[in-house]
Amino acid sequence: MRMVFVFLIGFLGGAAFAAEQPRPAGLEGEVVLTRLKPVKVNADGKKITIDYGKVFFSQVTLSPNSENFGNTVKIKLRESGQPDPLPSIGQEQIGVRYLEQEVSLVNGAQRLSLPDSDKRLMHANVGAVMPFRYLDIYGWKGEFSEDMVDVEAARSSKYRQQGGTLFSGGGHAEELNRLLELSNHTIEATSFAGVFVDGDRERLPYEADAYINMLGWFANVDDVTVPRRTFDFLVEHPSWPTEWQAHMIFMAWADYQYTGDLQFLRKNYEWLKLVSLDRAISSKTGMVNIKDISWFLKRELKVTYPLADIVDWPPSQRDGHEMKPSNTVTNAFVYMGFVRMADIAHALGEDSDRDKFTKLAAQLKASMDDRVRRSDGLYVDGIGSSHTSAHSLFVPLAFGMVNADQRGGVLKALSEKIDGYSGGFPCSVFMAQYLLEALFQSGEDEEALSLMLNKTDRGWFNMIRRYDATITHEAWDVKFKDNEDWTHAWGAAPSNIIPRFILGVNPVTPGWAVWTVKPSKVLKFSAESSIPTPYGVIKIIYDYPARKISFAVPAGTVARLKIDDAQVDFGPGQHQIDWKL
Structure with a gap:
């Protein structure tokens, strides 16, 4: 058997993936396999192409007829609509999955061998799965039936779509339906490991990715076990970005809003206090400079690498943000973490902690207003910066840090940023979540909708129109990230933004009473x-x-x-x- 596969594995920072990967506990029976039915089969005499309509994380079993016993065929599995791997950009191969094998067919069912990397996070009862939509067969003899190829897709056994929205009546209805189809399928398909993962390349939970996935999950699925299992995994295996730590607090608060369950908050309360980074406030500036205590947090949080600010990823999507040690975006996330910790402490009856975190939030905002806010209300990128990125505008705005009398100026500057990108997102796929929240919460619904539906190369419709995406990509376009993968749920913001802000359905009290x-x-x-x-x-x-x-x-x-x-x-x-x- 000859096998050629194109695949790149790496951490956000580009380091090689460790040979041994942590595995979430208790996944037995939590992942199910479902047989996919082709939406189109084309046989032109030279090859057979089967289109399964959407990308799923799947495995393949061949059951040939007697005419093909002993015959050698070539099999291709691919995410892309083109028959060969996408070309390299620079020195790196684009991270779009493609596999080619020569297989000697036998009498009976035989599982197609997948790379060992496709076993990551998977229980042995399920085995390796690979994301693909198209299956090509070269060299098949005689008649062919789709029953001779069995493709089974993996997904969480907890995924049962009970929520959803269908728009009608013209206007932007069909465009919003298309965004929901893309985002909701993303959430289903990327549940293949029984936990939220950041994509196929790394196949690891990350805090920020998991939070966005979680919000969409709650909009579609009546289940808390997958979000909580992901949370537990991240407690044991936290990642390195400073801002990602606040997302653990966001996840815990979202769980409480959806369930009203105080036990989960109580169980994780001490950990949440640790990741609040309250000990990272500098006595000199009143702001977080993570470099000052990264060694300490590395020991306390047991992260593999020292914490470092990320702002956005890839770096080309930061709108020129100056990465200063006392970083405005990082501090805004810490601020919002303090606000949510005060809410959590209040829910748990921890009044002294509520007062402490309320005070910390107020002090941090005051320090930021003093050191990184201009007289017109716009925040610069950090202490010592004279530049204001889009992120330094919309992240504080999303977190309620902009004073009411200065909000108009911030919104005007943000609109100019968007115009500078021809109406596309001035940030990454991930940070689109917070930009849209900032606009909707500020009453700029029209601008938010225009962004969601924009047809530039910096929006969801670029994925759909240019690449026929069925799962959201890691970046807006391959030109923005050489090794981007095409299975990244951190791009699934429409799944939660649409019900929360366009339909306007949200819990007022925890648990939806x-x-x-x-x-x-x-x-x-x-x-x-x-x-x-x-x-x-x-x-x-x-x-x-x-x-x-x-x-x-x-x-x-x-x-x-x-x-x-x-x-x-x-x-x-x-x-x-x-x-x-």
């Missing part, structure tokens, strides 16, 4: 949506032509309708109201 219905002013078309909660599935119909909203309130909950300045609460049952935007 009270929740909001607050449709965006950009919702000028109809929508049907289901959102899972611990009390059952919320179902809402926005009938735009009739200007009516119909919604079912699960027993034990209250729906709080907010339109303009009006607010009305509705108890359990079916309701219909007039909808005037």
